[in-house]
Every structure is written in C-alpha cells, then in structure tokens.
Amino acid sequence: MNFIHLIGDPEETFYQLGLKDKSTYRPLYDQLRKLTHLNSKVLDKLMDEIFNWGGYALTLKSSNFRKKVKAYNEAIGLKEREIITSFIIPELLSCLSKWIPGLPPQLFGCSSYFMLNELGQTLHGRILDFPLVGTYENEERAIRWDIPSINNQIFSYSSSGLPFSSLTAMNSYGVSVALHQKYTDHFNIKGTPIFEIAEEMLLNCGDKKSVLSFLKNSESLTTWGLYIGFASGEVLEVDLRGKEIFINEFQLEENKILYFNNVNLGNYTEEESCYFMPYGVPSFCQMRKETAEEEIQNFFKSKKEKNSLNLLKLMSFPKNQKTNLKDWKLSPITQSSISCSTFNLNNEESLFIPGPAPKYIRKDISQFKNIWSRRPSQEIVTLKENKNLSFITNKYHQGMKELILAQTYYDKHNFHMAYHFIQASIETLDKLPEKFIAKFFFAVFEFIHEPHTKARGLILQEFKELKGKLPSYLNDHCLIFINRLQVLISGYSSLSPMRINHIGLREVFYFERNIPRILLYKTIAPLMRPRIEILDVIYGHISPPIKIRKPKIDEGSLSL
Structure with a gap:
C-alpha cells in the first residue's frame, strides 16, 4: 500500500496531501455526495446546496479546521464550501436524517480492541466500517507525519480525499485513537468537526491527563466515540456529545481484551433510542459484541501467543x-469493513490488511516497523494456508463483497448494477447462511422498484420463504413486508402485530395500518432505504414512533 512521509506544520502538509490527491480524490468525494441524494435531480441539487452552505456555515468558527481545509483545497482546486462539506457529511447525515424524510442516516460501524501482549506492551486493534466499499480501499494509504515545531509525529491510515490524521491514528508519545460514530438526538451548532478535534488531540497530547484536559474543553458538532489507548496500558472510552462528555477509564490486565463498538454511553431507554437512531443499530451492536466476547474467550482458551498478528486474526x-440465520450473529468484521489494523504503542509497529474490502483476513499482511525512525519500513508478511484461511479465500469474501457492492451501487442510484451484485451474492453464498440476508435485501429491492401487481405475488412468496430463517430483527422486517404485500394484493392481512418483537417496528405496523390501500405503496416505497451495512431498512415515511419531545435550544445546542 502507499506509504507517505510528510514533514511540516499542518497547513503545509495539508497542501502537500492536496497535490498528491488531486488526481485520485474524486471517486470517494463523489460517493460521499451520493449518500446525500434522494434520487431526484431537483431534490439532489437542493441537497447539494444545503450541505455545501450548511457545512460552510457550521465551520466558520473552527479556525484551525478552515486553515487546513483551505490549504488542502488550494491544491485540489474545488470551491472551499464543497470540500468542507465532504469532510463533515457523516456528521450532517446523522442529524439531518431526522428532518429530511428519505435521507438515510449513515454509520461508521466501528470496533476497537485493546490488549497487552506477552511483553506487557499495549496493542490497539481497529476495524472501520462505512458504505464506501469499492472506493475507499482503492486509494488506501498509510501516512507518517512529522511536526518539527512541536517535536511530535503521527502515523495514520486513511484514503485519498481524507487528509485528516485522526480516523485511525497514533502519535509518537504512545497515544492512539479510533473514532466511532454514535447516534443521539444532539446537534451542537457551535461545535468543531470531530476529525479536527481528534487530530488536534494527537498533535498536542502525550498522556491520559493531557488528553482528558483537552477533550473536556472541546465541543463536537454531533456525538462521537473516541477510543484511546496509551503506552502505559491505560484506555479511555469517551463520548463527545456537543458540550457534554461521558468518560470510562480502564487499565489493561494480563489475559484480558477490551472490546468496544458503537454503543452510546448516555442513558437512553429503548423507546428513546427508537426516536433518534435507526431501529437496527442496537441489534447491530449487540450481535457484534456477543460474537467478539465469544471469540475472545476462545482465544484465551486456545493459549495462543498474545501478539499483534494473533490480535489481527x-x-x-x-x-x-x-x-x-435464526441463530446467526454478525461478526465484528462485517461486509462493510473497509479498514482493519493494529497499533503497538510501545515498539513503533503496526499491522494492516491490504487489498479489496471487506477486510477479512487473507494471505498477505502489511507490516510497518520502526515507524518513528528515519527509515520506517513496510513489508508484506505472507500467512500459511490453512483450513480456516481457505474459508475466507474461497467463496465467502467474494460473496460478501458482492453483497456490499450492491449497497454501494444502490447509493449511486445505479440500480441495474445493484441488482447484478445482489443476485451474484446469492449465487456465491449459496451454501452459507448469509445467502438468506442477500435474498432478503434482494426482495426489498424488488418491493421498492417493481410495483406491478403480478410481481407483487412473486415478491410476497419470496418473503414468506424467508420467514423464520432470518435474524430476529430482519425477521420482523420480513413480517412487515408480508403484511404490506398482502394488503396491496388483497386489501387484507391477518398478521398480528404481536408477532413483531421490536417495539419500533411494531409501531411501523400500526402506523401503516391507517394508510388507505390506494395510497400505501406511494406513501412508503419512495422514502424506503435498504442499508445492508447495518442490516436494516430505513423507513423515511415514518414519524418517530414514540411521543416527540419538544425541541429545546440552549446556548447553541439543538436537541429534539
């Protein structure tokens, strides 16, 4: 993979990166912008302007952020407000989706692992999920940034078009950070973009005390988790929520691994969570957590050596x-994992899985050594073939890649290619339980885009065949689609809402029961968004299924 060495102060290095990215940034930028579109030329143009001017206005007070972006943009050549927007689209999506029906909320579905190796050194493992498969990894890179003015260095992983060294990074003081997106109902109009906050933290902090002091004086735009490791074996779990901060502190112990994903640290009931986050996020997080805990337990039972390579595996x-799929659980490494790496915070070493996403383990691993020295090195470590590795290298990786590429093309509104890849996924995963997930989303695609009466009978049969073969949450969705199709075809459905386990989806059932049959399809289908990366379907036609709290504005923070 590309390994870039930068020397200089922030504005200088952002300009250098802009020159390097000038010919390669466009695919990622365009795909990010597609995530804000609503499949209407008029509305898409309006959305572009909303995001351009909204992002510009929100960052007027973030002077360091604006200086860096201006330097980067001088080399790239875009309008300043356009390039600013690309950096904060994830933040704007997480809040604007509450107000703009049909705008799908996105999620950096991340995982972090922390452990001590055999020598007592701190290891930080990081998985990054985001629906940019097929774009992000094509220009993936590692960056070593030397900042002479403050005697500090940062090592990070990113992709062309993302110049901030903060998504997955560590500094030469032995501090690492992984950003995890969180969902809450909070938006702080006086906040600073999270990429700027995390980068400034790495630039200026070298231990837990300085990190805590810095973060307690920071305000974010939306809610993000920062998972921070230290060479001392200390670990911080921090949620920044506008002006609020939530902190958990840990000390690593021998024969113990800490695992984290996207669970909020704030106190929210299930009903409150239904209001501001996609219904599937809690089960998405819970499945990964349960699988991780089970695999961690098996890891220590096997008495494998505690090192970076085994953590990466x-x-x-x-x-x-x-x-x-009734007993199936999602793994922490998912179909939308676009980056997977480990940092050793004590010995200048990092491992990374290069090549096409999803980032399941494969034969070749990139190993970075002597990261802070004058001559840092990158070499390829080739793993020995075994039965477990064959499982990945045969059909599983290809089938799951096809599945998430269906989402990628769906987001680009290239529905022909979306259909192609999801059908290819069903075929490739034929003898694996994941094929039922592919079949479910294929049926969802059909429901949205094939409104003909004859087609509906066939689609209904597809959903009926999937009933009982899916994870609980997707099975609830399946029942709702069966109900919709029965109503559309015959005007009547005998489905009891009590068969739907999820409280939010049960309210969807009640809400749609009051829509006249003649209006049902036109009301629900245009604003329906399948989200394969989090195993969910977003229903833009649904108002929050619980009582809406009154908006409150306090000193720049907007909470609904």
Whole structure:
C-alpha cells in the first residue's frame, strides 16, 4: 500500500496531501455526495446546496479546521464550501436524517480492541466500517507525519480525499485513537468537526491527563466515540456529545481484551433510542459484541501467543456459522469493513490488511516497523494456508463483497448494477447462511422498484420463504413486508402485530395500518432505504414512533 512521509506544520502538509490527491480524490468525494441524494435531480441539487452552505456555515468558527481545509483545497482546486462539506457529511447525515424524510442516516460501524501482549506492551486493534466499499480501499494509504515545531509525529491510515490524521491514528508519545460514530438526538451548532478535534488531540497530547484536559474543553458538532489507548496500558472510552462528555477509564490486565463498538454511553431507554437512531443499530451492536466476547474467550482458551498478528486474526476472521440465520450473529468484521489494523504503542509497529474490502483476513499482511525512525519500513508478511484461511479465500469474501457492492451501487442510484451484485451474492453464498440476508435485501429491492401487481405475488412468496430463517430483527422486517404485500394484493392481512418483537417496528405496523390501500405503496416505497451495512431498512415515511419531545435550544445546542 502507499506509504507517505510528510514533514511540516499542518497547513503545509495539508497542501502537500492536496497535490498528491488531486488526481485520485474524486471517486470517494463523489460517493460521499451520493449518500446525500434522494434520487431526484431537483431534490439532489437542493441537497447539494444545503450541505455545501450548511457545512460552510457550521465551520466558520473552527479556525484551525478552515486553515487546513483551505490549504488542502488550494491544491485540489474545488470551491472551499464543497470540500468542507465532504469532510463533515457523516456528521450532517446523522442529524439531518431526522428532518429530511428519505435521507438515510449513515454509520461508521466501528470496533476497537485493546490488549497487552506477552511483553506487557499495549496493542490497539481497529476495524472501520462505512458504505464506501469499492472506493475507499482503492486509494488506501498509510501516512507518517512529522511536526518539527512541536517535536511530535503521527502515523495514520486513511484514503485519498481524507487528509485528516485522526480516523485511525497514533502519535509518537504512545497515544492512539479510533473514532466511532454514535447516534443521539444532539446537534451542537457551535461545535468543531470531530476529525479536527481528534487530530488536534494527537498533535498536542502525550498522556491520559493531557488528553482528558483537552477533550473536556472541546465541543463536537454531533456525538462521537473516541477510543484511546496509551503506552502505559491505560484506555479511555469517551463520548463527545456537543458540550457534554461521558468518560470510562480502564487499565489493561494480563489475559484480558477490551472490546468496544458503537454503543452510546448516555442513558437512553429503548423507546428513546427508537426516536433518534435507526431501529437496527442496537441489534447491530449487540450481535457484534456477543460474537467478539465469544471469540475472545476462545482465544484465551486456545493459549495462543498474545501478539499483534494473533490480535489481527482474532479481529478479522468472521465467525464460520453453519447454522441457519435464526441463530446467526454478525461478526465484528462485517461486509462493510473497509479498514482493519493494529497499533503497538510501545515498539513503533503496526499491522494492516491490504487489498479489496471487506477486510477479512487473507494471505498477505502489511507490516510497518520502526515507524518513528528515519527509515520506517513496510513489508508484506505472507500467512500459511490453512483450513480456516481457505474459508475466507474461497467463496465467502467474494460473496460478501458482492453483497456490499450492491449497497454501494444502490447509493449511486445505479440500480441495474445493484441488482447484478445482489443476485451474484446469492449465487456465491449459496451454501452459507448469509445467502438468506442477500435474498432478503434482494426482495426489498424488488418491493421498492417493481410495483406491478403480478410481481407483487412473486415478491410476497419470496418473503414468506424467508420467514423464520432470518435474524430476529430482519425477521420482523420480513413480517412487515408480508403484511404490506398482502394488503396491496388483497386489501387484507391477518398478521398480528404481536408477532413483531421490536417495539419500533411494531409501531411501523400500526402506523401503516391507517394508510388507505390506494395510497400505501406511494406513501412508503419512495422514502424506503435498504442499508445492508447495518442490516436494516430505513423507513423515511415514518414519524418517530414514540411521543416527540419538544425541541429545546440552549446556548447553541439543538436537541429534539
């Protein structure tokens, strides 16, 4: 993979990166912008302007952020407000989706692992999920940034078009950070973009005390988790929520691994969570957590050596599940994992899985050594073939890649290619339980885009065949689609809402029961968004299913 060495102060290095990215940044930028579109030329143009001017206005007070972006943009050549927007689209999506029906909320579905190796050194493992498969990894890179003015260095992983060294990074003081997106109902109009906050933290902090002091004086735009490791073996779990901060502190112990994903640290009930986050996020997080804990337990039972390579294998090997999907659990490494790496915070070493996403373990690993020295090195480590590795290298990786590429093309509104890849995924995953997930989303695609009466009968049969073969949350969705199709075809459905387990989806059922049959399809289909990366379907036609709290504005923070 590309390994870039930068020397200089922030504005200088951002300009250098802009020159390097000038010919390669466009695919990622365009795909990010597609995530804000609503499949209407008029509305898409309006959305572009909303995001351009909204992002510009929100960052007027973030002077350091604006200086860096201006330097980067001088080399790239875009309008300043356009390039600013690309950096904060994830933040704007997480809040604007509450107000703009049909705008799908996105999620950096991340995982972090922390452990001590055999020498007592701190290891930080990081998985990054985001629906940019097919784009992000094509220009993936490692960056070593030397900042002479403050005697500090930062090592980070990113992709062309993302110049901030903060998504997955560590500094020469032995501090690492991984950003995890969180969902809450909070938006702080006086906040600073999270990429700027995390980068400034790495530039200026060298221990837990300085990190805590810095973060307590920071305000974010939306809610993000920062998972921070230290060479001392200390670990911080921090949620920044506008002006609020939530902190958990840990000390690593021998024969123990800490695992984190996207669970909020704030106190929210299930009903409150239904209001501001996609219904599937809690089960998305819970499944990964349960699988991670099970695999961690098996790791210590096997008495494998505690080192970076074995941690990377633990993180990046999906659970081989031969049962049906009723008992199936998502692994921390998912179909939308676009980056998987480890940092050793004590010995200048990092491991990374290069090549096409999803980032399941494969034969070749990139190893970075002597990262802070004058001559840092990168070499390829080739793993020995075995039965477990064959599981990945045969059909599993290809089938799951096809599945998430269906989402990628769906987001680009290239529905022909979306259909192609999801059908290819069904075929490739034929003898694996994941094929039922592919079949479910294929049926969802059909429901949205094939409104003909004859087609509906066939689609109804597809959903009926999937009933009982899916994870609980997707099975609830399946029942709702069966109900919709029965109503559309015959005007009547005998489905009881009590068969739907999820409280939010049960309210969807009640809400749609009051829509006249003649208006049902036109009301629900245009604003329906399948989200394969989090195993969910977003229903833009649904108002929050619980009582809406009154908006409150306090000193720049907007909470609904």
